[in-house]
Amino acid sequence: MQMIRDMGKALAIDPMAVSLLGGMPEITMAWKDPATDLWCLARPDQVSEDGYAGDYKKISPQGAPFDKDLCYRAIRKHRYDMQMGFAHEGFEVLTGNQPEAVGLIFQSDRRPHFCIPVEIPEEEVSIGRFYNHKNLRRFRECLDSGHWQEPGEHPGIFRWSDDERERILEEMNTAGTAP
Template sequence: MSHEIRTLADDEQITEPGFYRISLDRHHSQPCDGPSVTSGVLRTMEKKGPSKVWAYHQLNPNRFEEKRSDALRMGTAMAAYIEGGLAGLEAEFQILPENAPSRPTAAQINALKEGRETETARRSITFWSNVRKDGREIVSQGEFDLLAAMGAALAADPAAAAVLGGEPEITMAAFDERTGLWMLARPDNMNFDGTLSDYKKVNTQGRPFNQTLCSHRTEDHEYTMQMAFAADVFERLTGIWSDQCGLVFQEDEPPHDVILLPIPEEDLRIGQFLNRQAMTRFRECLDANHWPGPGEVITPFHRNPERREALLERMQTAGAAP
């Protein structure tokens, strides 16, 4: 199979397995000629269940609008900066100057409509109208300075620079015959030698930035599933199972230290197992048009076992054991 990376036209769908250059938004917006799943969908199936997946899914005509968190916005901005430097960041984000006016209030907008606005209100309304027309997402000057400092620290780390030295933000598409679903993986960086990596910006919230914290974050967010999904799709496209698969963590506090966290083979296989179970469940829910929530199966209250034993012992002592 060819390792060519194709740029997909705006009016074109993915109809063949391969490597594609498409926007992140399009990656998450069902770009194939059949239903597709991403790592985020599968991790949500595993951690939160089908109802949470369907609530925000592109195939749901009554879906809720998903809010874009500051963490995701800054992560996307950092990925753009790593990929293309300042030019790459400015292609996707507009940088607000430090002296940007405050957003206009409803009262100021109404005053403008009625022809009685102040000069301050006019400047605010004009500025933010131009921001909206621009269409790119926003980073403040302070956020940009942080991205530049982190980017410089990342580039100065030889190991991180090597891991992130392949093709950035490539959508890898493979068709799964078992479920009839397209699998779309998009690690932050992919190299045809089998190196797959994803970058994670970390706010430690006062805790030490170390391997233990990175491992906890990996388990909490099921990043092993994410990397196993990339390894699985990469193998389907190239015949190569990645033995160089891992995460690049960077602290957002100076000096912006970097930790590389390779994912062992056993954990990748565990992630692969969880991904395939989640794909099967997604297919079943899609076919049945039924996306159960956590309350569908009724289970009784479960007290903490240690607390239960202590209480039963007290009741036994008091001659009131059940």
């Protein structure tokens, strides 16, 4: 309970956190996707009348530095771009206007509970919205067919990224064991 109080105090004195989280809390936005006829729901932590939608994320660095890179990894891992893409779309559908900005405020659970604001720019929002609609279409297909794909139904092939592959092959060449 003390950590929650301390984190709240740290949020209250951070000017950026105050401005980003100062809108109406927990606004539920629901709309029907015209392409799939599915109901969509977004519920960002705050929406402001001046067009900002944001979400709060408590993050535990677990020994890593609490920095923007940690926040960016969390965005990629948890696909917060898709979450904020839904918030962006919900705002647009329901108000007729695009929000001025969407973003996240990350707060460390370690003292002194620093905050890092991260805006999700328009292009990344578009990427999130693309994947949201791709998944809506897939969900619609599953509903219509009654078939829900199992995790192992389509086997994958593992590949290192180009940068990792190049580094590994160079290491193998040095050791004289390259394929």
